[in-house]
Amino acid sequence: MAEINNWDWDTKEKYIADINEWKKKFKAVREISISDDGERIAAVVENNDGRFTICNNGGVWEETFERLWKLKFNNENQLYSLAYRDYEWGVGIDNGMWEEKFDSIWNLTLTPDGKGAVANCKKDGTYGVVLNGNVWENRFADARNLAISPDGTKTASNVQTKSIKVADIFAFAEGIYSIAIDGNPWDRNFMSIWSFTFSSDSTKVAAEVMLDVGAFTIAVDGKPWDQVFGCVWEPIFKPGTHDVVAPVKRGATWTLAMNGKPIWGEFFQIWGQKYSPDGQKLAATVATEFTKWTIAVESNAWSRTWNETVLAPHFSPDSRRVAAIVKEDNRWTIAVDGIPWIETFDMIWDPVFSPNGDKVIAKAEKNKKYYIVVDGKIGKNGYDALWDPVFGPDGKKVLIKCIENGKYYRRIVPVNEI
Amino acid sequence: MLKYERKEIADLGIDESVKRLTPEKITKTINNVLKGTGARLKAYLDTCIHCGLCAEACHYYLSHGKNPTYSPVAKVKLTLWEMVKNKGNVSPDFIAQCSRIAYTECNRCRRCSLYCPYGIDIWYLIALVRRICLLLKVVPQYEMDTNYSHAATLNMMWLKQDDWIDTVQWQEEEVRMEYKTARIPFDKEGAEVMYTPIAPEPKFKPQLLAATAKIMHAAGVDWTMPSFDGWDNSDISMHVADFETMSRVERKHFEAAFKLKVKRIVMCE
Known part of the structure; x- marks a missing residue:
C-alpha cells in the first residue's frame, strides 16, 4: 500500500505515448508492457535490420538482440527483459544487463519486494535458479518452475537429481525428482513433483508429490504426510503457521486436508483454495456435482452454481467478501458472495475489491472493446486496450491504464464517473 | 476352450515388471479396482450372452484370420472375467497376458459396442483391465514411459x-x-x-x-x-x-x- 500511496492520484490524465507512431517507426511492435503505476509503457520493437530492442516511453535502447521478450517493470519502474544475442541469453534491466550469461533462462519473476528478479536458468549445460544475477552453485539435470520465499532470500525449484537412460521406466519409478532450495535438494526423491510453495516465515516448503502410480500426498521439507491419497492438488500454508492445506481425493470425492487430515466436507472437485487476508477463512473453487461449479467458503458452497467454469476465489482486503470469475453458456462475468453480475461479457479479468471491500471492479471485453465494470455496471468508455484497474488508497479513485486511438493514457477517474 | 497363443514379443515393461509382482499385490490391486466399479460392471457381466456378434466389428479379429481369441468378447473373457471369477487370485503370467491384450490388441475404437445387441461398452471393460495393469505397473515400456513423461513434465x-x-x-x-x-x-x-x-x-x-x-x-x-x-x-x-x-x-x-x-x-x- 505504501507504494500506491506514492503514486500520482491527482493528475486526471497523462498522455504517455503514441503507439501508432511506434508502429510507423519500427518494423514491428510486440509485447506491450505497462508499469504498475501506469507511468511507463514499453514494447519489444523490431528495427529494419530485423534485430530487436526496447522502446520505453519513446526512448529506444541502443543494444539490439536476436530475441527479446518477457518485458516486466519492477515497482521502481525499471524494466526487466530476457535477451538473446550471439548464442547467449542475458537479463536486461533498463539499459543494462546482468553480468551472468546463460544457455537459457525463463520463468522470469519479480521478487516479493517487487524490485529484484528470479528465473530458472541453464548454465554450462546444467539447470537451476538465478536470483538477482546469482546462480545456484549446485545445478541439476533439469529444473522446472520456481518459488521464492516471502522474505526474498530463498529460491526453490523442482529438480531432476538423477539422469536416467531413455525409457528407463524402472529408474524413473524409483524417483528422480526433488525440491532444491538454494540448490540443496531434499533428502529424498519422488516419482514426480508439481506445485510447491514457501511458508509465510520462509522456513518451510510444501509440495504435491507422486509416491507411486495412483498414490499421491503432500511433502513438507521432503517429509510426506502419513496419509496417501488418490490424487492431490496444490498445497498452501496457513498464513503465520506451518500448517499446510491441500485438496485431496479420497475414493471418488475431494476434500481439503490440513496436515493430512480432512477439514472440509466432500465435493466432486476442489482446487484454488485461498486464505483470507486475516488468515481466518478459507475459500476454494468447488464442484458440487459434475458440471456444477461454484465457490465454497469454510466448506459452505454458494447455492448458485455455473455449468462451465469458476476460477479461484478473491477475498476483499477486509476478508469479508469473496468474488470470482464465473462462466456459463460461454459467457463470462463476476460473482460476488454467490450473486453473479447481470451483465455478461466475452471475457473478464480478475475482480478487484476497493480497500474497504464495498466495491468490485474488473476489466471486461465486449464486442472487441475493453471496459471497466463497477459492481456489474459497464463503464461509459470502451478502450482499444486496457490493463487491470487499480483502486486509489481511499477507494474513491481508480487508475485506468488504457489505449485509445493508438495513444496510451494514464487516467485517474472517480469511481462514480466510470 | 479359448487358448491364448501369440508369437513372443519381448517388452521390458511387461516381462520385467511381472517379475516384481507378488500374489498379494495382484489380488489387492484387482479387488480395489473392482470394488470401485459399482453396478456398471455387474450389469455388463450379467448381461453379456457371449453371442460373439462383437467379433465382426473388431479389426484385430478380422485382420488375424478371424482368430476367435481376438474377438472383443474373448478379450474380456481372457482378462476381466478370469479376474472376477477368481476374485483377483491370478498369476503374474496371467497379468502379463492381460496387459498384452488390453494395451496391444484393442485400440478402444468402440466399434464392438455398436455391434453388441445390448450395447455393452466393451471398451470400458478393457479399460478396467488397463487400469489394473497400470496400477501393477505392467504396461508396455514405451507407453509407460510416455505416461511417466506426462506425469513429470x-x-x-x-x-x-x-x-x-x-x-x-x-x-x-x-x-x-x-x-x-x-x-x-x-x-x-x-x-x-x-x-x-x-x-x-x-x-x-x-x-x-x-x-x-x-x-x-x-x-x-x-x-x-x-x-x-x-x-x-x-x-x-x-x-x-x-x-x-x-x-x-x-x-x-x-x-x-x-x-x-x-x-x-x-x-x-
Missing part, C-alpha cells in the same frame, strides 16, 4: 521447459524467413485463440509449428501459445488409464487458456 516427450521455448522461438525465425511479419506469439493475453500442438511436434517435427504459423498468418488469426506447461494437448495417460495424470494434464491445458484469457483452444490433429 506435463508433456508426452520429456521436453524441458526451455527446450519448448527455444524450439518455438527458432521456428518463428524460420517462418519469418518466408513471411517477414509472421509471428508465433507466446503468452499473448487476450488473444482469440490458444493453439496447442502435441509434443512430438517440437520434439521431432518442429517445422510443423512453422507451418501452423504460416496458416495463422495467412488467415489473420489473433493467436497465441503458452510458453509454460499446459502447451501440449496430448494425453497418453488417458490411454494407459492413469486417470490421475490424465486429469492433471487436462487441468493444466485448460488453465493455460484461462491464464491467457483466450476464447478458444485450437488443437492440432
Whole structure:
C-alpha cells in the first residue's frame, strides 16, 4: 500500500505515448508492457535490420538482440527483459544487463519486494535458479518452475537429481525428482513433483508429490504426510503457521486436508483454495456435482452454481467478501458472495475489491472493446486496450491504464464517473 | 476352450515388471479396482450372452484370420472375467497376458459396442483391465514411459521447459524467413485463440509449428501459445488409464487458456 500511496492520484490524465507512431517507426511492435503505476509503457520493437530492442516511453535502447521478450517493470519502474544475442541469453534491466550469461533462462519473476528478479536458468549445460544475477552453485539435470520465499532470500525449484537412460521406466519409478532450495535438494526423491510453495516465515516448503502410480500426498521439507491419497492438488500454508492445506481425493470425492487430515466436507472437485487476508477463512473453487461449479467458503458452497467454469476465489482486503470469475453458456462475468453480475461479457479479468471491500471492479471485453465494470455496471468508455484497474488508497479513485486511438493514457477517474 | 497363443514379443515393461509382482499385490490391486466399479460392471457381466456378434466389428479379429481369441468378447473373457471369477487370485503370467491384450490388441475404437445387441461398452471393460495393469505397473515400456513423461513434465516427450521455448522461438525465425511479419506469439493475453500442438511436434517435427504459423498468418488469426506447461494437448495417460495424470494434464491445458484469457483452444490433429 505504501507504494500506491506514492503514486500520482491527482493528475486526471497523462498522455504517455503514441503507439501508432511506434508502429510507423519500427518494423514491428510486440509485447506491450505497462508499469504498475501506469507511468511507463514499453514494447519489444523490431528495427529494419530485423534485430530487436526496447522502446520505453519513446526512448529506444541502443543494444539490439536476436530475441527479446518477457518485458516486466519492477515497482521502481525499471524494466526487466530476457535477451538473446550471439548464442547467449542475458537479463536486461533498463539499459543494462546482468553480468551472468546463460544457455537459457525463463520463468522470469519479480521478487516479493517487487524490485529484484528470479528465473530458472541453464548454465554450462546444467539447470537451476538465478536470483538477482546469482546462480545456484549446485545445478541439476533439469529444473522446472520456481518459488521464492516471502522474505526474498530463498529460491526453490523442482529438480531432476538423477539422469536416467531413455525409457528407463524402472529408474524413473524409483524417483528422480526433488525440491532444491538454494540448490540443496531434499533428502529424498519422488516419482514426480508439481506445485510447491514457501511458508509465510520462509522456513518451510510444501509440495504435491507422486509416491507411486495412483498414490499421491503432500511433502513438507521432503517429509510426506502419513496419509496417501488418490490424487492431490496444490498445497498452501496457513498464513503465520506451518500448517499446510491441500485438496485431496479420497475414493471418488475431494476434500481439503490440513496436515493430512480432512477439514472440509466432500465435493466432486476442489482446487484454488485461498486464505483470507486475516488468515481466518478459507475459500476454494468447488464442484458440487459434475458440471456444477461454484465457490465454497469454510466448506459452505454458494447455492448458485455455473455449468462451465469458476476460477479461484478473491477475498476483499477486509476478508469479508469473496468474488470470482464465473462462466456459463460461454459467457463470462463476476460473482460476488454467490450473486453473479447481470451483465455478461466475452471475457473478464480478475475482480478487484476497493480497500474497504464495498466495491468490485474488473476489466471486461465486449464486442472487441475493453471496459471497466463497477459492481456489474459497464463503464461509459470502451478502450482499444486496457490493463487491470487499480483502486486509489481511499477507494474513491481508480487508475485506468488504457489505449485509445493508438495513444496510451494514464487516467485517474472517480469511481462514480466510470 | 479359448487358448491364448501369440508369437513372443519381448517388452521390458511387461516381462520385467511381472517379475516384481507378488500374489498379494495382484489380488489387492484387482479387488480395489473392482470394488470401485459399482453396478456398471455387474450389469455388463450379467448381461453379456457371449453371442460373439462383437467379433465382426473388431479389426484385430478380422485382420488375424478371424482368430476367435481376438474377438472383443474373448478379450474380456481372457482378462476381466478370469479376474472376477477368481476374485483377483491370478498369476503374474496371467497379468502379463492381460496387459498384452488390453494395451496391444484393442485400440478402444468402440466399434464392438455398436455391434453388441445390448450395447455393452466393451471398451470400458478393457479399460478396467488397463487400469489394473497400470496400477501393477505392467504396461508396455514405451507407453509407460510416455505416461511417466506426462506425469513429470506435463508433456508426452520429456521436453524441458526451455527446450519448448527455444524450439518455438527458432521456428518463428524460420517462418519469418518466408513471411517477414509472421509471428508465433507466446503468452499473448487476450488473444482469440490458444493453439496447442502435441509434443512430438517440437520434439521431432518442429517445422510443423512453422507451418501452423504460416496458416495463422495467412488467415489473420489473433493467436497465441503458452510458453509454460499446459502447451501440449496430448494425453497418453488417458490411454494407459492413469486417470490421475490424465486429469492433471487436462487441468493444466485448460488453465493455460484461462491464464491467457483466450476464447478458444485450437488443437492440432
